[in-house]
Each structure stands twice: as C-alpha cells, then as structure tokens.
Amino acid sequence: MTIIRFDELNRAKAEALIEEIKTSEAAAWAKSLPMDYDQLDLTIAPLEERVAQLDAEVKATKKVSPNPAKQARRKAKSYLHKTEHIRNKRDEYSAAQAVFAGRNSFSKTDHDATFMRVKEDPMMNGQLKPAYNLKIATSRQFVLGYQLFPNPTDTRTLIPFLETLSTRRVLGDYIIADAGYGSESNYRFIADYLPEQTPLIPYGTMLKENSRKWRSDDRKVMNWDYHDKDDYYIDPQGVWFNFQKYVARKDKTGFTRQFHRYLAEAIDENQQPIPAALTKGGRTRYIDVNPEWEFFKAQQRAKLTSKTEGKIYARRKIDVESVFGHLKAYLHFTRFTVRGNIPVKRQMGFMLMAMNLGKVAKRLFALSALNQIKRTKARNLRDFRVLVLF
Incomplete structure (x- = not known):
C-alpha cells in the first residue's frame, strides 16, 4: 500500500534528520537524542528547549551584529519544524493504517467506503470510485435481507452474510449465487x-x-490419468507422479487448505534421469492437489448440470438481477447521498423497503382487479340466468 511505503520513507527521513542534528550540534543534548521513530516527542522536547534558550540569548545580545545566537536559533527552528512535520506525518499514516482494517484503500471523505471498480465508468478507463459492496438475498424478487461490506471481493462476503441471514431465519432450501462466491472456504462453511x-x-x-x-x-492435472488404488498420476508425457507428503497452506484470511504433494519419478529402471520429469532449472517436478476442493467442484458440477437444480439456478438472474435493475431504472437510485457505514445502511434499507412495499401494493392491486373481474363475470352470469327464466 502507498501509506506503508510513505511511512517507511518518513521513518528513513526521521533517522537521517536526527543523525544530522547529532553531527552538526556538538552539545550534550544533541548527542543524547534517541533514534526512535515512534518516540519523536523525546526529540522535539530538547529542540524546543534549545530554541527557548536561544531566544533568551538573542534578547540579551540585541546589539550584536552579526548575531551568532540568531544564526543558531534559525538552525534549531529549522530542525524543530522538520521534526514536527515528520511526527505529524507519522501520526497521519498511523491513523490511516488503523482505518484500513483489512482493506487496501479508503476514501478521505468517507472512511467506511473503499475504492472499487463500478459499472458506471463514463471515461471507459477502469476508474476506481469509493463505493460499498451491497449484498442482498431475494425470493421471488422480494428482498429478504441485505448487508453492506467495505471489501470489494465477493468471495469473502458470503460467510458473514449467510451468518446474518441464518440468525434472522430467512434462509431457504437453496443458496444460489454466481461464480464470484465459489471457493473452498464457502463450500466448507455451508x-x-x-x-x-x-x-x-x-x-x-x-x-x-x-x-x-x-x-x-x-498442463491441467484434471486431464492426467489418475490411479486411485495406488494413488499416483501419469501426465501426457508418461511421467509418474507418486504421493510424497501432505502440505498445508494458510491464506490471508486464516483459512487453511490441505494439499497432497506428488513428486515425479526422475530416474527410470536403468537408473537414468528422465528429462521430462525435470524442470528447466534441473529440479524434480511436483504437483499439489487439493482433494477437498476437487470434491466440492465435482459436487457443484453434478448439481448444476442436473435438470431440476439447473432450472432453479437459471432463475437467479431473474430473481436477483431484477432487483438491482429496479433500483437503478425505476427508483433512480445509483449512488448514496450520505456518508458513513450506518447512514448508508439505513438509506439502503429504506430504498429496499420501499421497493418491497411497492411490489406488495402492485400485487394487491392486481388481486383486487382479478376479484373484481370474477365478481363482474358472476353477476353477468346471474343476470343472464334470470333473463332466461323470465
């Protein structure tokens, strides 16, 4: 991040300045200055005392020209101003890093907003804009729940959103989402x-x-031959990859993935090296396979290619995307008019509630019109019967 890089440059500037003060000032107070970036106040205090001391000397030697005390005071003030500027920048960068909270950016006018790529791009140059990542749960185009996230990655928003929906007991039999939410951590959580x-x-x-x-x-391992009985792979070049060990990897979010590592057989039966089993650098090739991830992938392929569940998934665009289109096209809601997570969440809630109420009103009106038609038909039929009787 840019803030981290600027903070490192500021730290180097502070160390160079303190070293310069120690070199140019031969007094004992300068030699005892700490080389501590996190405690610059311990450097500023002696400089302030030095400036105050030189102020007194300048007043006592007003008629001296040129005045050595004035020259020394000018130099001490310069050191003081530079040190205070470095300290202020340090505090600014420290506060900015606290605001990040796991994000890689934030807006200066709204610290809860993150710069993201949005569909509204008049310049057509992929411009980033401060935004919130809105998640909604729908059923028959009615919004059952929503949540706003500061991070633009959809994968990391599914679990907390499902936890909220589960707490409010609005989850249905199926959890349907697009490919942006498909990950091992999400499948395992469900x-x-x-x-x-x-x-x-x-x-x-x-x-x-x-x-x-x-x-x-x-190059795709899924296209290789796998023999589950002896647990080994054979690539298209005929190289055998035998199981070697288990490997665990932890990502930035703390989620741990378990891999099986398969090492290529680099020597044949005649104790001769196999060129296809080596990399360009001469090292033995190996592959890492995640069985749990492959299991979840196969499970989703089977479900989404079946007729019943395939039809259910096909309704996702009609059910969810229509809500976003309704917000933008009919309610003309394309941006927030407030700032901060809580005000933004409230405004979003009012918009979704208004949309739900509008849909309810339309359905009630349609139901009332249908009942009116049925009553009219029944009355006409009754009048026809009466007419026939007479």
Whole structure:
C-alpha cells in the first residue's frame, strides 16, 4: 500500500534528520537524542528547549551584529519544524493504517467506503470510485435481507452474510449465487454449519473446464490419468507422479487448505534421469492437489448440470438481477447521498423497503382487479340466468 511505503520513507527521513542534528550540534543534548521513530516527542522536547534558550540569548545580545545566537536559533527552528512535520506525518499514516482494517484503500471523505471498480465508468478507463459492496438475498424478487461490506471481493462476503441471514431465519432450501462466491472456504462453511441448505454456486473455472481448449491442455492435472488404488498420476508425457507428503497452506484470511504433494519419478529402471520429469532449472517436478476442493467442484458440477437444480439456478438472474435493475431504472437510485457505514445502511434499507412495499401494493392491486373481474363475470352470469327464466 502507498501509506506503508510513505511511512517507511518518513521513518528513513526521521533517522537521517536526527543523525544530522547529532553531527552538526556538538552539545550534550544533541548527542543524547534517541533514534526512535515512534518516540519523536523525546526529540522535539530538547529542540524546543534549545530554541527557548536561544531566544533568551538573542534578547540579551540585541546589539550584536552579526548575531551568532540568531544564526543558531534559525538552525534549531529549522530542525524543530522538520521534526514536527515528520511526527505529524507519522501520526497521519498511523491513523490511516488503523482505518484500513483489512482493506487496501479508503476514501478521505468517507472512511467506511473503499475504492472499487463500478459499472458506471463514463471515461471507459477502469476508474476506481469509493463505493460499498451491497449484498442482498431475494425470493421471488422480494428482498429478504441485505448487508453492506467495505471489501470489494465477493468471495469473502458470503460467510458473514449467510451468518446474518441464518440468525434472522430467512434462509431457504437453496443458496444460489454466481461464480464470484465459489471457493473452498464457502463450500466448507455451508457443508459444516448449514447442512439443511443446498448450495448452487459455480466455481470460477467451471465454464472454462467444459471448453475444448481446457480439456486439451496437457498442463491441467484434471486431464492426467489418475490411479486411485495406488494413488499416483501419469501426465501426457508418461511421467509418474507418486504421493510424497501432505502440505498445508494458510491464506490471508486464516483459512487453511490441505494439499497432497506428488513428486515425479526422475530416474527410470536403468537408473537414468528422465528429462521430462525435470524442470528447466534441473529440479524434480511436483504437483499439489487439493482433494477437498476437487470434491466440492465435482459436487457443484453434478448439481448444476442436473435438470431440476439447473432450472432453479437459471432463475437467479431473474430473481436477483431484477432487483438491482429496479433500483437503478425505476427508483433512480445509483449512488448514496450520505456518508458513513450506518447512514448508508439505513438509506439502503429504506430504498429496499420501499421497493418491497411497492411490489406488495402492485400485487394487491392486481388481486383486487382479478376479484373484481370474477365478481363482474358472476353477476353477468346471474343476470343472464334470470333473463332466461323470465
């Protein structure tokens, strides 16, 4: 981040300035200055005392020209102003890093907003704008719940959003989302904590895996031959990859993935090296396979390619995307008019509530009109019967 880089430059500037003060000032107070970036007040206090001392000397030697005390005071004031500026910048960078809270940017006019790529891009140059990541849960185009997130990544918003929906008991039988939410951590959370719900969430490469280019790519492990009995892979070049060890990796969010590492057989039966088993640098090739991730991928492929659940997933665009289109096209709500997480959340809540009430009103009106038509038809039929009797 830019703030971290600027803070490091500011730290180097502080160390250079203190070293310069110690070199130019031969007095004992200068030699005892601490080289501590986090405690610049201990450097500013002696400088302030030095300036006050020189002020007294200048007043006592007003008629001396040129006045050495004035020259020394000018130099001491320069050191003091530079040190105070560095301290202020340090405090500014420290406060900015506290605002980040796991994000990589924030708006100066709204600290809760994060710079994101939005669809509204008049300049067509991928301009970043301060925004919030809105998540909504719908059923038949009615909004059941919503939540605003400061981070632009959809993958990391699903679990906290599902926790909120589960607490409010508005989760249905199916959890449907697009490929931006397909990750091992999300699949595992639903399987462990929401076993009654069925996820219909494709992963990022699901459509690509069905393409001819993907299936003909020899670099993809899924195109290799796997022998589950002895647990080894054979690549298209005939190189055997045998199981070697378990490998655990932890990402930035603290989620741990478990991998199986397979090492290539680099020597043949005649104790001769196999060139295809080595990298360009001469090291033995290996692959890491995540069985749990492969299990979840296969599970989603089976569900989304079935007729019943495939039709359910196909309604996602009609059910969810229509809500966003309604907000923008009919309510003309394209940006927030308030700042801060709480005011923004309230404004979003009012807009979604108004939209839900509008849909209810339309359905009640349609139901009333239908009942009126039925009553009219019944009355006409009754009058016709009476007319026939007479």
